[in-house]
Amino acid sequence: MSLQVKIEEREPGVYVVAPAGEVNTDTYLxxxxxxxxxxxxxxxxxxxxxxxxxxxxxxxxVLFRVKQKLAGQEAKFLWVHPQPQVQKVFxxxxxxxxxxxxxxxxxxxxxDSFLDGVQKxxxxxxxxxxxxx
Amino acid sequence: xxxxxxLPNRLEHVNAFIKEALGQFGTxxxxxxxxxxxxxxxxxxxxxxxxHGNRLDPDLFVDVCVELEGKKLVMKVxxxxxxxxxxxxxxxxxxxxxxxxxxxxxxxxxxxMNDVEFFDGGSGIKMIKFLDRTPD
Numbered sequence: 001m002s003l004q005v006k007i008e009e010r011e012p013g014v015y016v017v018a019p020a021g022e023v024n025t026d027t028y029l030x031x032x033x034x035x036x037x038x039x040x041x042x043x044x045x046x047x048x049x050x051x052x053x054x055x056x057x058x059x060x061x062v063l064f065r066v067k068q069k070l071a072g073q074e075a076k077f078l079w080v081h082p083q084p085q086v087q088k089v090f091x092x093x094x095x096x097x098x099x100x101x102x103x104x105x106x107x108x109x110x111x112d113s114f115l116d117g118v119q120k121x122x123x124x125x126x127x128x129x130x131x132x133x
Numbered sequence: 134x135x136x137x138x139x140l141p142n143r144l145e146h147v148n149a150f151i152k153e154a155l156g157q158f159g160t161x162x163x164x165x166x167x168x169x170x171x172x173x174x175x176x177x178x179x180x181x182x183x184x185h186g187n188r189l190d191p192d193l194f195v196d197v198c199v200e201l202e203g204k205k206l207v208m209k210v211x212x213x214x215x216x217x218x219x220x221x222x223x224x225x226x227x228x229x230x231x232x233x234x235x236x237x238x239x240x241x242x243x244x245x246m247n248d249v250e251f252f253d254g255g256s257g258i259k260m261i262k263f264l265d266r267t268p269d
Contacts, residue, residue, distance in 0.1 A: 025147045057237040085169045092244045094226040
């Protein structure tokens with residue numbers, strides 16, 4: 001029931017956070033503490049969830065807090081590749097669906113557009129799920 | 134009775150108990166999805182009991198039991214707190230509550246179990262899962 005958290009900075013300020021294992025009552029603080037370390041400089045955080053096998057409400061709360069902090073600094077929160085049982089938890093709770101992208105490539109494309117917009121002074125671009133709406 | 138324990142009110146005991154429960158669930162030939170749901174419901178109930186029921190008081194205890202009743206798995210969790218008004222649990226999926234960081238545990242339990250009842254004024258919760266003993 002352990003958790004490893006790998007964090008990669010793909011480009012300045014754009015981080016991929018990859019938790020591997022379970023985010024539960026025992027481990028949620030480990031995830032939160034590690035992610036909090038990158039938030040001050042983050043323009044975007046992408047959670048790569050392919051190796052996250054379990055999440056409880058404590059873990060969901062971490063994702064919420066991260067999302068809220070990022071929103072407060074006009075940075076982006078995205079997640080990709082949830083395992084089916086984790087996806088079900090998100091679906092049941094009807095949460096974070098606006099932040100899901102299909103792949104890291106889609107995240108890159110979206111973030112390129114977002115970061116271009118920020119540089120040009122357009123602070124609030126559309127979310128990926130607004131496309132075509 | 135598959136398991137019956139009196140847990141000290143410390144969060145580090147939650148997953149130790151869950152590990153023990155998983156050992157029992159593993160003997161029941163359940164689909165992995167059922168095991169995931171049972172595990173998650175148990176963690177949510179135990180965590181709620183310790184944090185909200187017993188208010189993290191390390192001198193208190195949480196009683197938990199897991200029973201097999203025919204084709205039903207019944208899990209009961211009881212804290213030593215004063216209970217709560219379970220008729221007023223906010224819906225965390227409601228637009229007004231979606232961005233709130235807490236309040237999802239009981240909702241998750243209700244979604245994952247087939248039946249949920251509170252007893253002793255809300256200081257106890259009984260969770261029932263109808264078993265499909267076909268491993269996936």
